[in-house]
Amino acid sequence: xDKILDIKNLTVKVNIGKNELKIVDNIxxxxxxxxxxxxxxxxxxxxxxxxxxxxxxxESNIQITYGTIDIEDICVSNLPVxxxxxxxxxxxxxxxxxxxxxxxxxxxxxxxxxxxMKVHMKISKQEAKNRCIxxxxxxxxxxxxxxxxxxPHQLSGGMRQRIVIAMAIACNPSLLIADExxxxxxxxxxxxxxxxxxxxxxxxxxxLLIISHDIGVISMLAEEIIVMYAGEIVEQDSKDNxxxxxxxxxSVKLINAALELQNNSEKLTIVEGSVPRxxxxxxxxxxxxxxxxxxxxxxxxxxxxxxxxxxxxxVKCWKYVKD
Amino acid sequence: xxxxxxxxxxxxxxxxGIILLxxxxxxxxxxxxxxxxNPLETDALNKLQEPCVKYLMGTDDVGRDIFTRVTIGIxxxxxxxxxxxxxxxxxxxxxxxxSAYYKKTEKxxxxxxxxxxxxxxxxxAIVLAGILGAGTKNIIVALSISYIPTLARVTRNATLxxxxxEYVESAIVLGKSDIYxxxxxxxxxxxxxxxxxxxxxxxxxxxxxxxxxxxxxxIKVPTPSLGGMVNDGRNYISIAPWVITFPGLxxxxxxLALNMVGDGLSEWLNPRRKNRG
Amino acid sequence: MIRYxxxxxxxxxxxxxAITIISFFIVHWMPxxxxxxxxGDKAPEEQVVRMREELNLDKPLYEQFQIWLKELVxxxxxxxxxxxxxxxxxxxxxxxxxxxxxxxxxIISVLLGVPLGIVSARVHGKIxxxxxxxxxxxxxxxxxxxxxxxMIQIFGVKFQVFPVAGYHTIENFGILIAxxxxxxxxxxxxIMHSGQIGRMTKASMLEIMKQDYLKTARASGISExxxxxxxxxxxxxxxxxxxxxxxxxxLLAGAVVIEQIFNIPGIGNLTITAILNRDYPVIQVxxxxxxxxxxxxxxxxxxxxxxxxxxxxxxxx
Numbered sequence: 030x031d032k033i034l035d036i037k038n039l040t041v042k043v044n045i046g047k048n049e050l051k052i053v054d055n056i057x058x059x060x061x062x063x064x065x066x067x068x069x070x071x072x073x074x075x076x077x078x079x080x081x082x083x084x085x086x087x088e089s090n091i092q093i094t095y096g097t098i099d100i101e102d103i104c105v106s107n108l109p110v111x112x113x114x115x116x117x118x119x120x121x122x123x124x125x126x127x128x129x130x131x132x133x134x135x136x137x138x139x140x141x142x143x144x145x146m147k148v149h150m151k152i153s154k155q156e157a158k159n160r161c162i163x164x165x166x167x168x169x170x171x172x173x174x175x176x177x178x179x180x181p182h183q184l185s186g187g188m189r190q191r192i193v194i195a196m197a198i199a200c201n202p203s204l205l206i207a208d209e210x211x212x213x214x215x216x217x218x219x220x221x222x223x224x225x226x227x228x229x230x231x232x233x234x235x236x237l238l239i240i241s242h243d244i245g246v247i248s249m250l251a252e253e254i255i256v257m258y259a260g261e262i263v264e265q266d267s268k269d270n271x272x273x274x275x276x277x278x279x280s281v282k283l284i285n286a287a288l289e290l291q292n293n294s295e296k297l298t299i300v301e302g303s304v305p306r307x308x309x310x311x312x313x314x315x316x317x318x319x320x321x322x323x324x325x326x327x328x329x330x331x332x333x334x335x336x337x338x339x340x341x342x343x344v345k346c347w348k349y350v351k352d
Numbered sequence: 353x354x355x356x357x358x359x360x361x362x363x364x365x366x367x368x369g370i371i372l373l374x375x376x377x378x379x380x381x382x383x384x385x386x387x388x389x390n391p392l393e394t395d396a397l398n399k400l401q402e403p404c405v406k407y408l409m410g411t412d413d414v415g416r417d418i419f420t421r422v423t424i425g426i427x428x429x430x431x432x433x434x435x436x437x438x439x440x441x442x443x444x445x446x447x448x449x450x451s452a453y454y455k456k457t458e459k460x461x462x463x464x465x466x467x468x469x470x471x472x473x474x475x476x477a478i479v480l481a482g483i484l485g486a487g488t489k490n491i492i493v494a495l496s497i498s499y500i501p502t503l504a505r506v507t508r509n510a511t512l513x514x515x516x517x518e519y520v521e522s523a524i525v526l527g528k529s530d531i532y533x534x535x536x537x538x539x540x541x542x543x544x545x546x547x548x549x550x551x552x553x554x555x556x557x558x559x560x561x562x563x564x565x566x567x568x569x570x571i572k573v574p575t576p577s578l579g580g581m582v583n584d585g586r587n588y589i590s591i592a593p594w595v596i597t598f599p600g601l602x603x604x605x606x607x608l609a610l611n612m613v614g615d616g617l618s619e620w621l622n623p624r625r626k627n628r629g
Numbered sequence: 630m631i632r633y634x635x636x637x638x639x640x641x642x643x644x645x646x647a648i649t650i651i652s653f654f655i656v657h658w659m660p661x662x663x664x665x666x667x668x669g670d671k672a673p674e675e676q677v678v679r680m681r682e683e684l685n686l687d688k689p690l691y692e693q694f695q696i697w698l699k700e701l702v703x704x705x706x707x708x709x710x711x712x713x714x715x716x717x718x719x720x721x722x723x724x725x726x727x728x729x730x731x732x733x734x735x736i737i738s739v740l741l742g743v744p745l746g747i748v749s750a751r752v753h754g755k756i757x758x759x760x761x762x763x764x765x766x767x768x769x770x771x772x773x774x775x776x777x778x779x780m781i782q783i784f785g786v787k788f789q790v791f792p793v794a795g796y797h798t799i800e801n802f803g804i805l806i807a808x809x810x811x812x813x814x815x816x817x818x819x820i821m822h823s824g825q826i827g828r829m830t831k832a833s834m835l836e837i838m839k840q841d842y843l844k845t846a847r848a849s850g851i852s853e854x855x856x857x858x859x860x861x862x863x864x865x866x867x868x869x870x871x872x873x874x875x876x877x878x879x880l881l882a883g884a885v886v887i888e889q890i891f892n893i894p895g896i897g898n899l900t901i902t903a904i905l906n907r908d909y910p911v912i913q914v915x916x917x918x919x920x921x922x923x924x925x926x927x928x929x930x931x932x933x934x935x936x937x938x939x940x941x942x943x944x945x946x
Contacts, residue, residue, distance in 0.1 A: 086844055117850040130841040133863075134864060135864045135938055141846075182940045197848075199849070200850070464647065468651060470648045470923050471916060472881060472919065479655060479900070479912060482904030482907075483656065483904070559770070559772060562772050566772075579774070589779075590782065603775065604772065604775070607770040612766060615766065
């Protein structure tokens, strides 16, 4: 199985004034073609930054300081912008969180959809237009010819997100990255959008990297789940294993909280405390301060990432280290 | 994040601007303490003297010492600038806050403000100063009236922004008195935006005062004023360029310094919000 | 679109009413006796009384205001005290040079200022940004009258590239000579306003550079060059138009001073002369005229914006 995305030891730092803060800390994971992986974690844990660094879309004060990102065996983490753009849209499509601001207000939908096709595909304008219509139909838009003539402000949030999805898959990318694709939408629309993504991934045989803070979203789309905490990957495993037999104390709490919410349970478990700030100097495990199993070792030494007993998943916790 | 922001060093523009600003102030104070020339004394024998040890910046067409006149001009300019800024800000802030807080007054107050704003500031100032007649007091009145609308607008917009915040809404619901809300919630929160505007107003007031004096509707002759001195020296520029050079440089220097402080403050107090990570 | 324009025009009616009231009261509510100041202390009492009657200043304020309104409706504001000519005629004859001067000024300041702003935004965080920002700071801080005098000395007297002062009307001398007269004042006016335009353009460019839709464009593989020059520039255009409209008013005000220095017989020159001679009827009409121009420019700005940015149109229709 080919690896479509391979991230090794990725470390990302942000410069604020003279300070340099680590916001993604030495993470590694890979995505095989046709697979779907979800990243889950609280806001500010570095999920979005990870996604943005794949396509080199980080703000100028944020840099990859260590590690590599490979897309289909091309190392993109140190590729010049010009070369990188040839991959953006063609091999990797991206859907953003905020559909209200993701489309340019002064261009029609048609102008915006045609642009990436003009860059990546050698097709005539008429062909490209026909493709737009086809794509819009695929994302469940009923009158595509009419919509193409519209400006973004004339459309609802759900419609705009469908268009963003259509744009992301316009050039048949082999990997789709969806960064909180439904967070900004009404609950009723969320499910529709998720179904569209699921259908398209299957139809086009794409790989999917979905990022969300919502375990419901992740479990609907992903076969494999990565749990991130404070810029680190604390656990990664197949969906079922994470949902049923999560091992890292943080994953356990996260999933229990989500399940209780789902079951309308009266008593809600709260994960006490909050995520440590980036730049806070923590010697040991970053979750130690909120962990009920915390030992001396957890406070003084960083836990290693170890292979789980099922030999698929990995977990980063002293609890599972055998002497 | 707020901790990190505070550590963010004081903007270099503020420091440079303040240093630049203190130089003419010191020159003005030292100059008037050790002045050997009378700023009004004409001296037919020493007309249009080049800058030398006796006349640091030379003399003008009637033999008055330019350096002494510049030191007084600085003082007059700063005095007018400061008075205009204080009066304009005080009234502008009152109008801005009242029109934002008491919705009923909004229509009338803002109509007047918009009406006055339809006249370009400097033209309004020239007309008012011209009608009131030359003189320090009249310039202060003319410039203050011209600036009030802009300051009122800035204050009003800032106040409306604060009023839409939940913590102010909750204070209103809790039945706190208007005065309490205005002084404990609104004023502290609009201050950072208003301070920036105040600095720019100060710079603008000095620039506009020099324009008024240059046009002859500003400070009454023979009191030295930087703008007036440039006008006096106009006709002698080919033979005695120093007559207009020094007053003009001084105006530019002070206004530039104040605008730098304004830029620095606006970046320091209202940093653009960083995107979430 | 037509509906938007109509609505925008309707909105400006209260403002026009406000400025007619203000330009009346500015002149009439001032302390002191205008006739006395106009004629001087030594003038005989009967001359003062006669003059006061002539100008209707002996009537109560509300009657004077009625007269002002009647004048407004008839577009006839009587005679100038100084020139003994119809005020409307005087103002009309002064429009041409001021309009041309402002036009040259705005063209030069846009040609300098807009690229300055765009480049400054591009080099954000680099040393070049500091250099450019100091340049634009200088442009807004230096007194235009001082620069004008220096420029006259350099280009007019020393190198004799441009005429130093005066104005030849288009009617009598043709447009080329008229333009040549206005070249140097226009240049000064343009340079002194380019800083403000540059600063405002930069601010709006920086705002747009942060927008998500540029991220979308980049993520779909659009080259950086096109992202900056097409995807970012078109939305920025709306703000640039607002900046230009805004600067036009400031430029018109700046022209007052410039005209005075270059001795150009325009509206600005008229304003100063009328003020120095306390020619109240002229002052009133000039004030009103400038404010109306200001409002018209604002309306045009809004309409152009609505044309470029469909969102503005949509929100206001």
